[in-house]
Amino acid sequence: MASCSQLDAVKGAKVLMVGAGGIGCELLKTLALSGFEDIHVIDMDTIEVSNLNRQFLFRQSHVGQSKAKVARDAVLKFRPHINITPYHANVKSPEFNVEFFKQFSVVLNGLDNLDARRHVNRLCLAAEVPLVESGTTGFLGQVTVHIKGKTECYECQPKPTPKSYPVCTITSTPSKYVHCVVWAKDLLFAKLFGDRNQVNDLNVHSSDDGDTSKSTEDVFERNQNEDPEKYGRRIYDHVFGYNIELALANEETWINRKKPRPIYMKDVLPIESFQQNGKLDNCIKEDVAISAMQVVGLTNPQDIWSLAENTKVFFEALRLFIEKREKDIGNLTFDKDDQLAVEFVTAAANIRASSFGIPMHSLFETKGIAGNIVHAVATTNAVIAGLIVIEAVKVLQGDFCNCRMTYCLEHPSRKMLLMPVEPFEANKSCYVCSEKPLLLELNTQKYRLRDFVEKIVRNKLGMNLPLVMIGANLIFEAGDDLEDDVAANYARNLEKVLAELPTPVTSGTVLTVEDLQQELTCNIVIKHREEFDEEKEPDEMVLTGWNAPNKESRFTSNGESSTHSAQVSERTETTVDTDTGRERSVITGTKRKLSEIEAASDNSEIQSLKPNSANHETPQQVIDNDDDEDDIVMLDAFPEAGKKKKVEVS
Numbered sequence: 001m002a003s004c005s006q007l008d009a010v011k012g013a014k015v016l017m018v019g020a021g022g023i024g025c026e027l028l029k030t031l032a033l034s035g036f037e038d039i040h041v042i043d044m045d046t047i048e049v050s051n052l053n054r055q056f057l058f059r060q061s062h063v064g065q066s067k068a069k070v071a072r073d074a075v076l077k078f079r080p081h082i083n084i085t086p087y088h089a090n091v092k093s094p095e096f097n098v099e100f101f102k103q104f105s106v107v108l109n110g111l112d113n114l115d116a117r118r119h120v121n122r123l124c125l126a127a128e129v130p131l132v133e134s135g136t137t138g139f140l141g142q143v144t145v146h147i148k149g150k151t152e153c154y155e156c157q158p159k160p161t162p163k164s165y166p167v168c169t170i171t172s173t174p175s176k177y178v179h180c181v182v183w184a185k186d187l188l189f190a191k192l193f194g195d196r197n198q199v200n201d202l203n204v205h206s207s208d209d210g211d212t213s214k215s216t217e218d219v220f221e222r223n224q225n226e227d228p229e230k231y232g233r234r235i236y237d238h239v240f241g242y243n244i245e246l247a248l249a250n251e252e253t254w255i256n257r258k259k260p261r262p263i264y265m266k267d268v269l270p271i272e273s274f275q276q277n278g279k280l281d282n283c284i285k286e287d288v289a290i291s292a293m294q295v296v297g298l299t300n301p302q303d304i305w306s307l308a309e310n311t312k313v314f315f316e317a318l319r320l321f322i323e324k325r326e327k328d329i330g331n332l333t334f335d336k337d338d339q340l341a342v343e344f345v346t347a348a349a350n351i352r353a354s355s356f357g358i359p360m361h362s363l364f365e366t367k368g369i370a371g372n373i374v375h376a377v378a379t380t381n382a383v384i385a386g387l388i389v390i391e392a393v394k395v396l397q398g399d400f401c402n403c404r405m406t407y408c409l410e411h412p413s414r415k416m417l418l419m420p421v422e423p424f425e426a427n428k429s430c431y432v433c434s435e436k437p438l439l440l441e442l443n444t445q446k447y448r449l450r451d452f453v454e455k456i457v458r459n460k461l462g463m464n465l466p467l468v469m470i471g472a473n474l475i476f477e478a479g480d481d482l483e484d485d486v487a488a489n490y491a492r493n494l495e496k497v498l499a500e501l502p503t504p505v506t507s508g509t510v511l512t513v514e515d516l517q518q519e520l521t522c523n524i525v526i527k528h529r530e531e532f533d534e535e536k537e538p539d540e541m542v543l544t545g546w547n548a549p550n551k552e553s554r555f556t557s558n559g560e561s562s563t564h565s566a567q568v569s570e571r572t573e574t575t576v577d578t579d580t581g582r583e584r585s586v587i588t589g590t591k592r593k594l595s596e597i598e599a600a601s602d603n604s605e606i607q608s609l610k611p612n613s614a615n616h617e618t619p620q621q622v623i624d625n626d627d628d629e630d631d632i633v634m635l636d637a638f639p640e641a642g643k644k645k646k647v648e649v650s
């Protein structure tokens, strides 16, 4: 039962919800039923069929409509007297500036990506509005509270880089199914259907490989009018047969490893049986999604196909791309919602797995691995939405010392499913909420301003509308409304290396980058360096100065995840699931008794979340007592993923 002061705080509040997806639908409903009367909702998406199983405010008839608007209408049906203002827009749009954020008492995030979260964090800091951040991944989830001057900001903890594998593991010595999926998706699929100009490590030659790179490249080119069947055989035999034989020739590689087996199509599907494989035109109706599985008569995506079935699917998928989607070839990147792409990748990954003696997997499982999908659990979203509202009410009452970051664990640990933890203090070297400068080592004679703006300012620092200054000289500014001569001047600067800019950058120069929308300014001290380690520093630059906070800090662990994308802090240990290759992290916070937390949270709603008070384990102990991988947070990749040289899971 809510107290009068809680009800007053709720009634008088104006809240902004960002994201009306899995968490957002639950959150809007819970806010409305908890007495909130002025709610603004931003979501840039329209409703898809795949949302309907858990985003319960939406129905089949809403598919294609704005999530924010439909969510509003659905909630007004049972709370007609409240105000809900929907925005079908990207939260990064300039209209949502600091002034816009300032009108709210609290901001509640139900987002699914790092980029938007970082942006909202910065606007909340600039507008001095508390932020309640959330995320779920399957059964796991958490809610964290970020209040300027009181707790850490969302970006005080470094976010993990995506999992990457050594190129040679993917190209030559896979030992897990995920390696085969990465090979099929990032190398073979990309080579056959993606941008031809992209660097691709598909062909790794053994030392005695007499093939010239020219002739190797030609293998993947389809000759003019070449029969798709002949082309398919050629590709199949090259990548699963010939390339494996080449790899076997390098005997040293296999001294301590199981040797792979070359697979040629004729051994799996004799030509006669292959030709009886059904005629494409008889099997595909124009109005049905193009599917190779369908052509070969496979119906259950959860079945594990035999080598022969995978071979048929591989071949049919390739043929369908050529015959039905020729215009896409050369522009495709893997998309987990592209059925034919998933079928091709599943078949190719399985054939490679079979060659290397690795257990094969179903299409359903492969789709999950390739698309880094963790299936959403509606109940987790509902629990997390409830916790967001609990924290929001505390924030609105000014009851900051009782705010908690709460982790939803996969299985109850000693009867505790939810683990409340005190928020951390701000990281004194966070470039977002402190003024600490960053240090950037690069070759000023080689590094272009364009790379600095794109790779460092936008990608690494997450700025949306940046400007770059050297002292008082403006050398670049983003925006559509620039005068022609100014825009031309910036365009010229972008192509110059840093040392040749009108104000040359040398060792010791301080570059100031600023985002006017986010009201974030950051100083970057440049250190000129000639050499970089190709393996360890493939980006040819090192950005430092943003240190993780001291582990002895008063506060304990933090993890961050999203619906479908989780990240962890420095206080979590990251491991990789041996089957799926997805990263997981285990919370390993500074030890602190739960009783301490309990004492601090007397008379607060957190009482209902408290573990059995007889237990005085630290969060660390609670986790250690679990006998398997229960308490994990799964990680997803980030937009930066594709930019690295190493092959990565994304």
Ligand SMILES: Nc1ncnc2c1ncn2[C@@H]1O[C@H](COP(=O)(O)OP(=O)(O)OP(=O)(O)O)[C@@H](O)[C@H]1O
Pocket (backbone or CB within 6 Å): 018, 019, 020, 021, 022, 023, 024, 042, 043, 044, 045, 050, 051, 067, 089, 090, 091, 092, 110, 111, 112, 113, 116, 376, 562, 563, 564
């Ligand atoms: N920059 C952004 N601006 C506005 N809304 C955003 C932004 N980024 C993400 N969102 C919204 O956040 C919501 C996140 O919800 P959720 O994680 O359930 O994803 P989904 O897209 O609905 O589901 P799925 O990813 O499983 O298809 C989405 O509705 C998405 O449109």
Ligand SMILES: [Zn+2]
Pocket (backbone or CB within 6 Å): 152, 153, 154, 155, 156, 157, 426, 427, 430, 431, 432, 433, 434
């Ligand atoms: Zn910070």
